[in-house]
Amino acid sequence: MSDRAAPERPSLARLVAAFAAVYVLWGSTYLGIRFSMETLPAFFTQGVRFTTAGLVMYAWARRKGAARPTRREWAGGALAGVLLFVCGTGGVVWAERLIPSGVAALVVATEPAAFVLIEAVRRRRFPRGAILAGLGLGAAGLAILVGPGNLLGGERFALPALLVLVAGTFCWASGSLYSRGSRLPSSPWMATAVTLVCGGAGLAVVGLLSGELARFDPAAVSAKSLWATLYLFVFGSLVGFSAYLWLLRNAAIARVSTYAYVNPVIAVLLGWALAGEPLSPRVALATAVIVGAVALIIRHGGEDAEVVRPDEADLGCEKAPETLHA
Numbered sequence: 001m002s003d004r005a006a007p008e009r010p011s012l013a014r015l016v017a018a019f020a021a022v023y024v025l026w027g028s029t030y031l032g033i034r035f036s037m038e039t040l041p042a043f044f045t046q047g048v049r050f051t052t053a054g055l056v057m058y059a060w061a062r063r064k065g066a067a068r069p070t071r072r073e074w075a076g077g078a079l080a081g082v083l084l085f086v087c088g089t090g091g092v093v094w095a096e097r098l099i100p101s102g103v104a105a106l107v108v109a110t111e112p113a114a115f116v117l118i119e120a121v122r123r124r125r126f127p128r129g130a131i132l133a134g135l136g137l138g139a140a141g142l143a144i145l146v147g148p149g150n151l152l153g154g155e156r157f158a159l160p161a162l163l164v165l166v167a168g169t170f171c172w173a174s175g176s177l178y179s180r181g182s183r184l185p186s187s188p189w190m191a192t193a194v195t196l197v198c199g200g201a202g203l204a205v206v207g208l209l210s211g212e213l214a215r216f217d218p219a220a221v222s223a224k225s226l227w228a229t230l231y232l233f234v235f236g237s238l239v240g241f242s243a244y245l246w247l248l249r250n251a252a253i254a255r256v257s258t259y260a261y262v263n264p265v266i267a268v269l270l271g272w273a274l275a276g277e278p279l280s281p282r283v284a285l286a287t288a289v290i291v292g293a294v295a296l297i298i299r300h301g302g303e304d305a306e307v308v309r310p311d312e313a314d315l316g317c318e319k320a321p322e323t324l325h326a
Contacts, residue, residue: 010250018251021235021243022259027266029236030101030108031275033093035228039221042093044207045229047200050085053237054196057189066187069194076183077191081199083175090203091168095161100277103145103157105267106290107165112260112297113138114173134296141290142166144282155278188245196237261294 036045062068069077095104113135120127127135145157184191207213247256268287271277 015247015251018243018247019255021240022247022256023262024266025235025240025243026259027105027263028270029232029240030092030096030105030267031270032228032232032236034096034101034271034275036225036232037093037096039225040229041207041212041216042097043090043210044204044212046089046093046232047085047202047204047207049229049233049237050089050196050200050203052200053233054193054198054200056238057193057196061185061187061189061193064187064189066185066190069185069190073183073185074194074198076179077194078198078202080175080179080184081195081197082202083171083178084195085199086202086206087171088168088175089199090206091164091171095165095168098158098161100157100271101275102264102268102271102277102279103283103286104161104165105264106145106283106286107142107162108169109261109264109290109294110138110142110166111169111173112294114169115177116297118170118173118177130296130300134293134300137289137293137296141286141293144286144289147282155280155282192241257298260298261291264291 033042033046036042092104092108095107116127116131116135142162146159146162147156179191179195184194244256244259265287268277268279268283272279
């Protein structure tokens with residue numbers, strides 16, 4: 001008889017709380033960014049937020065015994081950070097000046113399609129079956145958002161903003177795929193810390209170079225922007241991320257990956273309820289089409305060309321988060 005005790009099963013309450021954190025907290029970050037950038041420097045503030053979160057995780061990783069990153073690992077983190085946060089999150093920040101936060105979340109939700117297309121090109125294998133249907137649905141969802149102005153009685157959204165977001169999703173996917181190798185620390189906490197610090201610093205530099213601080217008026221800062229920024233740091237970066245890592249160890253990956261198509265729904269509903277963003281038939285239809293496309297791609301992702309699912313796009317570990325961009 002073995003002396004090793006069976007691992008304790010997590011309680012239902014803890015599982016529900018962790019899923020609620022990943023669903024609601026990550027889904028709410030798009031609206032948090034919108035509120036934060038109302039009176040605070042958009043790029044600089046988000047850069048400081050990510051850098052600070054990275055430093056906290058760095059200290060935590062060191063306390064847990066993780067080794068200091070090597071020069072090569074810092075270089076890998078810098079490249080991954082630029083792709084993920086400067087290009088990915090930076091695209092979200094820029095686009096939310098032109099379109100509602102919920103619509104931005106819908107476009108970002110198409111990231112699994114970016115993974116599929118990058119892998120298809122890399123492996124020279126054309127997607128088939130349900131994957132191809134998912135790609136087609138995703139394209140249809142985006143077309144609905146930028147269709148004729150009278151489509152379903154809802155306003156059309158700025159094409160440049162959607163194009164920037166689509167480009168950002170490809171940068172995010174590229175950064176995630178790049179980080180899958182041995183270029184980052186083996187500790188998932190340290191790998192994420194390095195990427196956050198480098199990416200956050202790069203995003204802050206973008207803010208400086210764009211003259212955000214020169215235009216910044218401290219006297220005009222609202223309490224809403226300050227609370228939104230604090231919320232993003234504590235709940236979006238730290239609590240949400242910790243809940244996600246815990247779920248990866250205590251729940252089925254297929255269930256955990258459902259955040260990819262729950263987050264945009266949460267974002268649309270919160271934007272409508274708390275910020276008066278449009279929930280027109282156009283937005284509702286685009287939400288249903290894009291969420292369906294993401295569900296198809298994630299569900300059937302293993303059938304064609306070893307598609308990288310969101311839960312597999314790691315930051316230096318076997319299973320680590322793909323959605324830290326908001």
